[in-house]
Amino acid sequence: MSSIVTSDLIPIRQRGTYQGLGNVVYAMGAAIGGPLGGLLGDTIGWRWAFLIQVPLCVVHFGVVAWKVNIPSGPGSVTEKIKRIDFLGSLTLVASVALLLVGLSLGGNEQPWSAPVVWGTILAGLAVLALFIFIEAKVAREPLLAPHILFSRTPGFVSLTNWFASMAQFAILYQVPLYFTAVEETTTSYAGLHLIPNAVVASTASLLAGIYMAKTGRYRAMLVAFGALGVVGPATMCFWQRGKTAEALYWVDMVPAGVGYGGIITVTLVALISAIDAKDMAAAT
Numbered sequence: 001m002s003s004i005v006t007s008d009l010i011p012i013r014q015r016g017t018y019q020g021l022g023n024v025v026y027a028m029g030a031a032i033g034g035p036l037g038g039l040l041g042d043t044i045g046w047r048w049a050f051l052i053q054v055p056l057c058v059v060h061f062g063v064v065a066w067k068v069n070i071p072s073g074p075g076s077v078t079e080k081i082k083r084i085d086f087l088g089s090l091t092l093v094a095s096v097a098l099l100l101v102g103l104s105l106g107g108n109e110q111p112w113s114a115p116v117v118w119g120t121i122l123a124g125l126a127v128l129a130l131f132i133f134i135e136a137k138v139a140r141e142p143l144l145a146p147h148i149l150f151s152r153t154p155g156f157v158s159l160t161n162w163f164a165s166m167a168q169f170a171i172l173y174q175v176p177l178y179f180t181a182v183e184e185t186t187t188s189y190a191g192l193h194l195i196p197n198a199v200v201a202s203t204a205s206l207l208a209g210i211y212m213a214k215t216g217r218y219r220a221m222l223v224a225f226g227a228l229g230v231v232g233p234a235t236m237c238f239w240q241r242g243k244t245a246e247a248l249y250w251v252d253m254v255p256a257g258v259g260y261g262g263i264i265t266v267t268l269v270a271l272i273s274a275i276d277a278k279d280m281a282a283a284t
Contacts (some may be wrong), residue, residue, distance in 0.1 A: 001159030004281045007068060007272055016269045017213050020206030023261060027202030034176070034191030034198075038270070041187045088143040091131035098124030141282075148283050153274035157267045160226070167233050168260045171197060175236070182241050196253040201261030208262045209269075218266045232256025 002022065010018050037049035072080075102120035106112045135142040148154045172194065179190035204225070212218050232255035239249070268284075275283045 004284050015267050016209030016215050019265045020028045020209035022203035024202040025258035027198040030198035032195035035188050038188035083141050085139045085143040087134050088139050091127050095124050095128040145282050148279055153155035154283055157271045160267050164260050164263045196250055197257035200254050204258040204261035205265040208265045225259045229253040229259030
């Protein structure tokens with residue numbers, strides 16, 4: 001929602017800069033959250049890593065309700081509710097949930113041949129097919145409009161962000177696990193190693209936005225960010241307990257963070273440039 005609101009208010013030439021500023025704020029939270037969550041887990045219990053977020057969310061909602069005032073456009077609340085793609089939202093969530101359950105159980109709590117595993121995966125695929133049908137034939141204003149997804153720039157932007165996000169979130173999950181399970185460090189120490197990723201990602205995002213605002217160019221920069229997004233995770237594959245220098249644990253986090261931060265900013269501007277204003281929210 002914040003990205004959609006920002007796109008509505010900010011000229012496209014400045015959009016990348018504002019996205020970078022938003023990512024700086026995100027990075028501050030990510031950089032603090034990793035070691036803080038680890039510290040809470042090592043001391044008063046892992047549940048507090050979640051409970052501490054409750055008062056922060058209350059403050060967030062209060063600030064948004066107080067300060068964010070954007071005209072909602074013509075039409076009553078009832079008319080706008082009728083435009084919401086409830087069927088699409090329900091089938092999308094159900095599909096993702098079923099697929100996650102099957103893929104999480106398989107090879108962990110249940111063998112891949114277990115009926116509950118392949119049953120939930122097949123059910124998830126079936127509901128996914130239903131979701132696609134609803135978006136293409138039923139929904140008045142589709143949650144995932146086919147004419148957006150299957151056009152050139154939005155489609156490839158979606159694929160780029162899909163793979164970049166897979167790599168980034170795999171890092172956020174696997175790096176702390178590596179240090180706690182392989183290196184047998186404390187949780188708080190493991191969380192510290194996520195700081196470089198957050199810092200360089202936000203910095204790259206902001207600088208990419210400023211560069212685009214000044215020059216209007218992004219193609220070569222996007223290719224470079226994509227290359228870094230491959231190099232970073234590849235270097236982490238060679239980590240070995242007792243053989244990898246401590247400095248490399250920090251340095252190897254940098255390319256992936258730079259690549260991800262740059263990719264999400266540049267592709268967002270490319271996406272907004274390629275669609276009509278009426279499709280902006282759905283495309284985002």
